[in-house]
Amino acid sequence: MIAVYLVLLIPLVGILYFALSGHREDTGRMNVRFNGITLLATVWLAINVLNQGTIISTDKAFLIDPFNVYLIVLTAFVGFTTSIFSSPYMAHEKEIGKLSDKRLKLYYSMFQGFMLAMYLVLTTNNMGIMWVAMEGATLATVLLVSLYRTPESIEAAWKYFILCGVGIAQALFGTILLYYAAVQIGDGENALLWSVLYENADKLNPEILEIAFVFLLIGYGTKIGLVPLHNWLPDAHSEGPTPMSAVLSGLLLNDALYAVVRNKMLVDGATDSNMAGYLMMGFGLLSFLVAAILLHRQKDIKRLFSYSSIEHMGLMTFAFGIGGPLATFAALLHMTVHSLTKSAIFVTVGYAAQLAGTQRIDQIRGLIKTQPKIGWGLLIGTISIAGFPPFGVFTSEFLVLLATMHSYPWLTLPLLLGIGIAFAGLFRHIQPMVYGDRPEGQNPIKANLWPVTIHLVLVLWLGLAIPGFLAHWFSQATLFISGSTPL
Numbered sequence: 001m002i003a004v005y006l007v008l009l010i011p012l013v014g015i016l017y018f019a020l021s022g023h024r025e026d027t028g029r030m031n032v033r034f035n036g037i038t039l040l041a042t043v044w045l046a047i048n049v050l051n052q053g054t055i056i057s058t059d060k061a062f063l064i065d066p067f068n069v070y071l072i073v074l075t076a077f078v079g080f081t082t083s084i085f086s087s088p089y090m091a092h093e094k095e096i097g098k099l100s101d102k103r104l105k106l107y108y109s110m111f112q113g114f115m116l117a118m119y120l121v122l123t124t125n126n127m128g129i130m131w132v133a134m135e136g137a138t139l140a141t142v143l144l145v146s147l148y149r150t151p152e153s154i155e156a157a158w159k160y161f162i163l164c165g166v167g168i169a170q171a172l173f174g175t176i177l178l179y180y181a182a183v184q185i186g187d188g189e190n191a192l193l194w195s196v197l198y199e200n201a202d203k204l205n206p207e208i209l210e211i212a213f214v215f216l217l218i219g220y221g222t223k224i225g226l227v228p229l230h231n232w233l234p235d236a237h238s239e240g241p242t243p244m245s246a247v248l249s250g251l252l253l254n255d256a257l258y259a260v261v262r263n264k265m266l267v268d269g270a271t272d273s274n275m276a277g278y279l280m281m282g283f284g285l286l287s288f289l290v291a292a293i294l295l296h297r298q299k300d301i302k303r304l305f306s307y308s309s310i311e312h313m314g315l316m317t318f319a320f321g322i323g324g325p326l327a328t329f330a331a332l333l334h335m336t337v338h339s340l341t342k343s344a345i346f347v348t349v350g351y352a353a354q355l356a357g358t359q360r361i362d363q364i365r366g367l368i369k370t371q372p373k374i375g376w377g378l379l380i381g382t383i384s385i386a387g388f389p390p391f392g393v394f395t396s397e398f399l400v401l402l403a404t405m406h407s408y409p410w411l412t413l414p415l416l417l418g419i420g421i422a423f424a425g426l427f428r429h430i431q432p433m434v435y436g437d438r439p440e441g442q443n444p445i446k447a448n449l450w451p452v453t454i455h456l457v458l459v460l461w462l463g464l465a466i467p468g469f470l471a472h473w474f475s476q477a478t479l480f481i482s483g484s485t486p487l
Contacts, residue, residue, distance in 0.1 A: 171219025
């Protein structure tokens with residue numbers, strides 16, 4: 001379990017380093033180093049799980065299994081590549097006078113704080129600690145959303161704080177109900193340990209668990225961005241720094257969905273009904289269709305892709321709700337390719353907004369002519385997230401469609417309709433931004449697009465052939481979530 005402690009300790013050290021140190025020119029590079037070392041620790045942890053299977057610490061505080069280990073590595077990888085993009089991007093923001101040294105120090109401290117909260121959500125075995133960690137992630141991102149201290153960013157931060165605060169309060173009530181159901185059958189000291197709850201799920205009161213899941217889905221669903229609980233997400237994306245948008249879409253939404261799936265597994269073990277699955281399917285499909293429609297109404301490029309995130313999170317929630325090996329495998333794959341693709345897109349979006357001096361879609365034009373790397377990065381990223389073959393998003397969406405046709409064939413048409421509407425909504429905006437005439441007075445900027453290249457190559461690879469070790473992870477996680485293999 002040394003690797004688990006390192007995964008949590010390194011970002012904690014990073015928080016203290018950035019909070020206590022004075023202004024340094026290499027602050028961005030230090031952020032990259034902290035995230036790089038954490039990535040190595042997560043790889044070490046993953047190797048241990050592959051060799052030993054599920055790992056539970058001696059004090060039962062931490063649980064690492066096939067479901068969360070690949071998410072831990074994915075979180076560290078996206079955090080690392082985003083930090084590479086973040087260093088020159090935030091330095092440019094400082095150069096143009098949008099950030100002071102003090103705000104820059106706050107940004108890097110909260111970046112590490114956010115990463116620490118995400119790792120704690122994924123590694124903890126205690127459902128109460130999971131709730132605390134999710135609230136910690138909320139507080140860290142509130143400070144990041146308001147970083148520029150403009151009236152719009154402060155308004156977005158307050159909206160985010162209030163809506164997610166109300167949502168997380170619902171999740172707290174659901175967690176309390178979970179504890180109440182657990183103490184009826186055993187030791188109150190271990191009542192919130194997920195491993196204990198899962199092993200005794202058939203003994204838990206099914207009525208209490210069903211009520212608890214409603215509150216947990218509403219609470220964590222607010223963090224996922226499920227409609228109608230999504231209103232905070234577009235504002236947070238549009239007003240906060242772009243690197244925050246990359247980790248918000250690529251990591252926080254995944255972790256909130258992870259919490260919902262963990263609770264669904266408990267409800268499925270305690271009841272004979274598929275109540276939890278039906279609720280997830282309903283909220284997921286509604287989010288998918290509403291977000292696809294709202295893509296057509298956007299005028300801000302970051303809001304555009306925030307609604308794309310809502311659309312894809314809805315699709316993942318829908319797939320996990322269907323359940324079964326095929327839908328679960330598709331949802332896990334989609335979590336991976338969406339995180340990689342969307343974080344890459346936000347990197348190019350950040351550079352495009354810096355190049356044009358605005359986030360307004362109608363004022364971003366001719367990217368390929370002005371700076372081809374940014375233009376092509378945005379175009380290829382959009383092609384990938386829209387589900388074009390042979391990218392991995394196409395593969396995962398195709399598998400979701402197959403699972404739907406097998407289990408609920410009458411829902412196949414709404415899914416296809418949503419995919420088509422979303423495709424049209426993205427490309428009606430992207431085409432003029434990429435291929436339009438080059439505006440006068442725009443000069444190329446310094447842009448590090450290595451994170452974009454690495455992410456999109458990986459997404460292409462996952463669309464053509466899933467590597468053996470990753471296929472093994474997905475298969476083990478699928479069997480575990482579906483209840484086919486014990487803890």
